[in-house]
Amino acid sequence: MEDARARKFDVVVIYMLSRLTRQGAAEALKIQKELASYGVALVSTQEPFINTSDDNPFGVAFFALIAGLAHQESKNKSKFIRDAFEALKAKGSHSSGPVPYGFEAEAVQVEKFTVRLLKPGETSDAEIGPGSTPADNVMHIIELAESGVKENAISVLMTDKRTKTPLGSLDDDAAKARIEAAQKRRKGGPNDAAKLEWSDKVVRRILRDPRLAGFAIGPVDPKTRNRTILRDEEGQPVRPHEGFIEPKRWYDLQALLDGRKRERNMDRAGTMTFLGSWGILRCGKCKSGMTVSNVSETYVCNLRRSVGDVEKHVLRIAMEDTNKVVAARLWAKAASLDPENDEDVAILAAAAERFAVRGTDPQAAEELAEQEAQLLHVQGSMRELYQDRTDGLYEGTTGRQAFKDTIQKYQRHEAACMARIDELKAAATTATRLPMDEWFADSDDDPLSPGSLWSRWSVEDKRSFLSLFVDEVIVNPNTTRAGTSWDRINGRVEIEWAKPKPAEDDEDNESVTA
Template identity: 30%
Template sequence: MTTERVTGMAYHAAGYDRQSEARKNQSATSPAVQRRNNRAEAERRARAGEDIVWVGHFSEALGTSAFRVEKERPEFERLLTACRRGQVNMIIVDYVSRFSRLEVMDAIPIVSELLNLGVVIVSTSEGTFRKGNLMDLIHLMMRLDAAHNESKNKSRAVSGAHSMAKRLGGFMGKPPYGFELYPLEVPNPDNPKEIIVIQKLRHARTKLSGPFKTEGDVLRQAANLFEADMGGATQNRRGEGNRAGSLNGICVGFRESKVPTRGQIVGKKTADSEWDPAALKRMLRDPLIAGFDRDPIKNDSGKVTGYRIKRDPVTMRPIELECGPVIPPAQWWKIQPGLDATGRGKGQTRSTEQALLSAMDRLWCECDNVMVGHRKLANPSKSSYHCKRGNKIKPGQHEGTVTINMIGLDDYVTRRVFALITTAEDDPETADIMAEAARRWGVLHEAPEKAGERSELLAERADAVRALEDLYEDRKAGGYSGKIGRRAFLKAEAEASMRMEAAEERLAELDESATPVLPIAEWTAREDGWDGDPIGEGTWWAKASTDDRRELIRLFVDRITVRKSNVIGSAPGKKAIIGPRVDIAWAEPPAEEDEDTQDMAA
């Protein structure tokens, strides 16, 4: 839009419109209606004899609010600039509330500037306001104040209603896929004679077209396909790179089978929506489908990035929905690691065979940098592990690189592990190592729902510890002074401590419920004709997959440290020097906290 500077006595009129949120109905405050009313007002004045030149519309993007100072209104700023440049001297709005909902004292400078510039403010519903008439200015300020108070009161009323509904167990927001809302009358706890209607969650009952009767059936099929794909039971779709059980593959199958999305069922604007891998992933990640209530996790901008399961503050057990789960909780927990491994639209990752010791936080160089595997397919005997250190060398570190023969190191570490296993009964010093290996075995092989709950509880405990640490740091910095501050500190400390202790108690319950027994007999079994080599032909190790072998190493080993060799090269035909260069740190239980919460508070 280009505008010329105002000359003579003509009014150069511009319309301004905005709407802070989309309306489902075609209300009189919609931007289209506002623009029509604004233009009609300019034309009416022109017909009445006023010299009017229509400059055009200044229309904010849908969702722009005039209530908050910090919210940007680019079109309003552009309109102000046009007024300051003398290109606009009449602003037409549908209602004054479209113009501003700031506090009166915040709005006065803007309004005063406009009126002093000779700009006439016209409300198609509330009158005309111009410079030189004090009553007009007071009238306008009263309108702005009324608009601001109306917005604040509406916000408070909505917030209060939401808080009450949530307090009474109502569901806030739109129901997710697989669910619907129904009204329920409950007594107001603050006034038992008053009845309040809240919205409760239940499984969606809408009948679908296509192969599935309900949205719940769709979710169950998606979960079943994804779970099967995690186990390698699904194949690539013909002519495509997507496996039938990958997120992409499931979405393609739903589209081909004409399975309707929620948008296709309920929305005009979303009637052409399609199944999308990212949306399906969100559905399968939602704890609600497992029957668990949840709270949203938001980033700094307020966008929901995930959900946290609600837990009883005393027992730390998940709070369950009254309507129950859509898919079995055990299945939901089982598919979460697979969903974690997927990107937007990418299927379950399937890596090629890894080296035995790399990429599992066990193999380290003497300089405290991780070592990585380098396979030579043409000559496997030359495969090696090497230090991943960059070009920067810290004082006291080795020069050059550190490498060690892969086959030699794999063989050395494996034989040390089996020597430990086979002599454990006769060596009391290995009891602690075996106990920790058994604990790890139990964690690895516990039921998916317990494994998932354990991860949640560990995160909850870590969050509570961080909250306590922040609390004590704030207190050391001078916060929480005085009687009121002391009470606030004690309350916050008690809440965080209760969360931490409850999580620890529940973790202890999970540990006690598991009775892990290491399958030593399976690992040490021998076939007929065995030649005595603990990892040779006829042994479990010889037949085990790389994943099973890596799991065994993780059970018994915490760290393998490799030192730089003092020998340059090696004589042809001689084995690489391994043992003198390698230190193995055996499995130890997780370190206990050195300080309890009382020490932290000191």
């Protein structure tokens, strides 16, 4: 255009109009009008009817027509590409972007589409370090996180072992391109280009990736910046890939990272006690779970500062005597349950359901565990979504529609999970009964006597039996010095007996209708 303004030529020769512009007739005519003002004509070698020289009166009209058609063709091609991409995405194809760390992609024909499906990459027998593969490193990171090691500690361990980062695992050209792109997105620094320097952000991104469990990924959550799970129209997760771990294990890992799941049921010293540190023993003052003081052999709640209306406090109770009191009341209750008493019927129903679920066949138990984990995950996602709306992240017509579409998918998935959980529990309960006769068979009227079933059980077995009949054991403050140690502890211990899980109250849950 600068040369045209300088009148260095009389004619611009183009191969096709689409090589000049695809922005439509208006843009094409704007260019042609400016060229004409400088006395310059347009001629197309492949479209001879496009000729705007003075001796062709129809040239401009043809020019406008072809420009409009070229623009429409461009729009059609763009729509086709978008539609194809959406179709691939709906099938969970890894359609764009680099292959995730530790994975490899394989092209697979699904119906009329060729989709890229992911699977774990090559593994080796090498120790974690410079010689380990990305797939080795991913599994090592997962196992460390599951054992309770935090992201920053994992990054330090991986760096100390000189394990290659996602950047370090690429060839030089790919690594250079990735580094340059990353530095454009954020502030540069020495670690951006480091091939052995792990960060907690990199570790967290790996652990949070739904593709670890084979899920396809949806949009990035604008608040947490975590990748979300792609869901179909019914809200069910799309799972086309081969993951490193099963979905149940991934859901548990997310709960652990969120702080909603304890990674172990042991005390801080690494021991396992009957009541301490697994959530069933609660402080009567603040309702927190009580831990163990092995030095004084007590269960303890030590609230170091006031929280709301609850003042700081230290509440202790002798471990051995508390264990005996709870065990005695547990067995006495189990022996006296009356099928004619409504409260006892509720306890029996809850215990029977819990026992049935534990004793069901492995495949059904695995499905139940996964459905329950999915339910917790989708309910957590729903709470976050409601909070995001409260925070003003879904303003305007488009935002409200996006919120509505997403929450309806979540609600459909929640309903499907709950229905399936009810089916699995009902099937298990129908086929199973509580083995009361077996539990009391060798008790000799004292289920706690030496040689009894209770005395032979491990701590884990005792916990399992307790949790059939008990929801919580509450320890209240000591209010008297009178009586024996047994009497005082018996007076302080309050047991919340098991109750069947109540049905969801629709009025307590916010809903969205079409």
